[in-house]
Amino acid sequence: MTNDPYGSSEPDNRHEWGQEPPSPPATWSPYGHAAPTEDGRSTLGQDVSPPVHPPERRPRSGLRGKGLAATVVAASLLVGGAAGVGGAAVWTSTHDEVQSSPVLTQTGGSTAQTAVTGSIEKVAQSVLPSVVMIDVSGANGSGSGSGIILSQDGKILTNNHVVALAGKGGQITVAFNDGSHANAKVLGTDPLTDTAVVQAQGVKNLTPATLGHSSSLQVGQGVVAIGSPFGLDATVTSGIVSALNRPVNVGQVSQGNATVYPAIQTDAAINPGNSGGPLVNLSGEVVGIDAAIQTATDQSTQQGEPGSIGLGFAIPIDEVLPIVQQMIKGETPTHARLGIGVENASTGSAGAQITDGAKVSQVNNGSAAANAGLKSGDVITKVDDHLITSSDSLVATVRSYRPGDHVTVTYERGGSTHTVWVTLDSDAATQNS
Secondary structure (H helix, E strand, O other): OEEOOOOOEEOOOOOOOOOOOOOOOOOOOOOOOEOEOOOOOEOOOOOOOOOOOOOOOOOOOOOHHHHHHHHHHHHHHHHHHHOOOOOOEOOOOOOOOOOOOOOOOOOOOOOOOOOOOOOHHHHHHHHHHHEEEEEEEEOOEEEEEEEEEOOOOOEEEEOHHHHHHHOOOOEEEEEOOOOOEEEEEEEEEEOOOOEEEEEEOOOOOOOOOEEOOHHHOOOOOEEEEEEOHHHOOOEEEEEEEEEEEEEEEEEEEEOOEEEEEEEEEEOOOOOOOOOOOEEEEOOOEEEEEEEEEOOOOOOOOOOOOOOOOOOEEEEEHHHHHHHHHHHHOOOOOOOEEOOEEEEEOOOOOOOOOOOOOEEEEEEOOOOHHHHOOOOOOOEEEEEOOEEOOOHHHHHHHHOOOOOOOEEEEEEEEOOEEEEEEEEOEEOOOOOOO
16 A cells, blocks of 8 residues: 555555556755756756646645644745746656656866966965975974975975974985975074974975065965965965064073064964964965964863864064075074063053053163163064064064164153164174074
8 A cells, every 4th residue: 555645545556536647756955855957957858747636635644733733844945946947847647657867967067177377276286396295303303394395406495393393313304295205404494583404315306395475464464374274285375464563472592582473463364283384375475484473272281183263373574584694505594682671661641541552671781772871761662664562573673683783763751752774783692692
């Protein structure tokens, strides 16, 4: 016996109105009808006829609620399924022969689409061959990061904190985009800007990255980050520049100096392992070195690795390129310095006007600051056109210049504002900036 959808049964497989029951459909769409094509024909290749409905029957008691619910759901699906195609194809009692199942075909393109210039796809295609994964192991542990190929013979830019784990006698291995590997050695490191250059051994004909200008970046501009987050090599993420010249302090290194730089802030996903990889513009040019992330919780109590929360930071390529060139040449990196000690400016007593800036706490004898007449207690508020809002802001700004550069320094003393010319020193003889 066969159950019909209205709750009764037919004992002899014949319809009670004296007609042979219709044959079942061969194919059903997700909405309960044979799937239509764009021209309104069924996938079986036949024109459709309007559905023929049997006379209404009273459902058996106890099934009324379920039948109503099913009807409502079916009606809702039909609205979405049939809209725009002039009605879905159905199987009717006028069809008395069984049709074969349709042959399913893929109508999408079988070849990769050509990437459009300025698209994320085009950026990835052009930059991925110039990005490497770096594995490091040493006495203090092991880890992985990313790197940017600078030359065909294997000079690679990365972060100092990526290679620091190797220490003395550790091992550094570089994995290239084509799946090949090579050992590498450190050519130079600069903890103050968190940069390093390594040399891959026994390689040639690599694809160097194209270096752009971070000074041309605008807030809101599209950027792409490429690297090996959590060891997942060749990972591409995209976003925008969400801020510029953000002072980022990632810790003390030596003699009271901190790793501080005027970072590019981005919401492109950056995670542990992205460090040392490139931040590129939509022309595929490297504008920054991915280096740090903001975390939502205290890492000292957090279980597992911190993840991206949309606040990543990259070191601007313009500021560190001269230092990178020094490391490639085997020279000790140098940095611009004022020759002062600073702290955040005090807000003063209750009711006093709050002043942002960097308060001078110490002036070194014979320094650039001393020669310009700066004194302890002065509050520096601007260097050239860069507003100074804190001690980190001043350090980051000064390090964006080179030794010997001439700048104007604006400061407050005794309620008055003053501006002086300063020729920046070099820290070649000392590490106190």
